[in-house]
Amino acid sequence: MNRNTIQRDVIASCLKNNPGHLTADQIYQLIHSQHPAISKGTVYRNLNVLTQTNQIQRIENTDGPDFFEWNTHPHYHIKCIQCKRVFDVKMGYMNNIFDLVQDNAGFQFISHQIMFEGICPECLSKGD
Amino acid sequence: MNRNTIQRDVIASCLKNNPGHLTADQIYQLIHSQHPAISKGTVYRNLNVLTQTNQIQRIENTDGPDFFEWNTHPHYHIKCIQCKRVFDVKMGYMNNIFDLVQDNAGFQFISHQIMFEGICPECLSKGD
DNA sequence: ATACATGCAAAGAATTTGCAGCTTG
DNA sequence: CAAGCTGCAAATTCTTTGCATGTAT
Numbered sequence: 001m002n003r004n005t006i007q008r009d010v011i012a013s014c015l016k017n018n019p020g021h022l023t024a025d026q027i028y029q030l031i032h033s034q035h036p037a038i039s040k041g042t043v044y045r046n047l048n049v050l051t052q053t054n055q056i057q058r059i060e061n062t063d064g065p066d067f068f069e070w071n072t073h074p075h076y077h078i079k080c081i082q083c084k085r086v087f088d089v090k091m092g093y094m095n096n097i098f099d100l101v102q103d104n105a106g107f108q109f110i111s112h113q114i115m116f117e118g119i120c121p122e123c124l125s126k127g128d
Numbered sequence: 129m130n131r132n133t134i135q136r137d138v139i140a141s142c143l144k145n146n147p148g149h150l151t152a153d154q155i156y157q158l159i160h161s162q163h164p165a166i167s168k169g170t171v172y173r174n175l176n177v178l179t180q181t182n183q184i185q186r187i188e189n190t191d192g193p194d195f196f197e198w199n200t201h202p203h204y205h206i207k208c209i210q211c212k213r214v215f216d217v218k219m220g221y222m223n224n225i226f227d228l229v230q231d232n233a234g235f236q237f238i239s240h241q242i243m244f245e246g247i248c249p250e251c252l253s254k255g256d
Numbered sequence: 257a258t259a260c261a262t263g264c265a266a267a268g269a270a271t272t273t274g275c276a277g278c279t280t281g
Numbered sequence: 282c283a284a285g286c287t288g289c290a291a292a293t294t295c296t297t298t299g300c301a302t303g304t305a306t
Contacts, residue, residue, distance in 0.1 A: 003304080004306095005304080024296080025295085040296090041297080044296060045297085048297095064294085065294085066296090
């Protein structure tokens, strides 16, 4: 089914070795310096494959490029409204959140995500 | 500062009279039938102004166009993974959610949003 | 062998923006 | 009249896709 190509390995390793949350373009830039022949289309295609096979996690973004991270455990994120970067939030995962819904109105609830907005320490220290 | 133009009025009224969640393009189509001269740029610009002045609410979307609704009270949404439409969730707003964060890690938390994914009654009844 | 992957460039989707002319206060 | 707004089209941003060629199994 899915093949082990050099490119796929390099992209997965890039995320494994860079803790945090990277955009497709950042990943492309990082890899491009070592492997100048890699194409952006390949990066996007492989990020999709790796996400679908649950080897990495995609953090969908509403006002800019999506982020990707090595950690696939379900958890929540906070986005800095100034630098637009995304970080993990240290907070227990709410497995029971569906119990808080008062009336499901005939919907089948499958999953949820929580995105916090705020200001990261780095931007805070650079003044308002 | 902000002026009352016919276009702005018509766009606000469109949301007021159409309960639910509409995309910029849906709003444009609805208005265009009555006011063929309106341009899409004007719709987008006015939706931004109305959102900034808190007259309407924007629901940011990760895999398609954003939605807009007349109701500006903070609440949560569910997106149908089949038809991609967005609906309100009947669930209390978690004003205390920041208390659940175990370690703010130096971040200033400002706001949060929760997006559920699921299947809407209409899609459920159309079979799997 | 052949199904899957790659590089490249072009296309796509959603939204923003530059500009000249028009309105509102 | 001046600041703000409009219509139009072009530009921007992020991501996907078509195609001919290459490669893993």
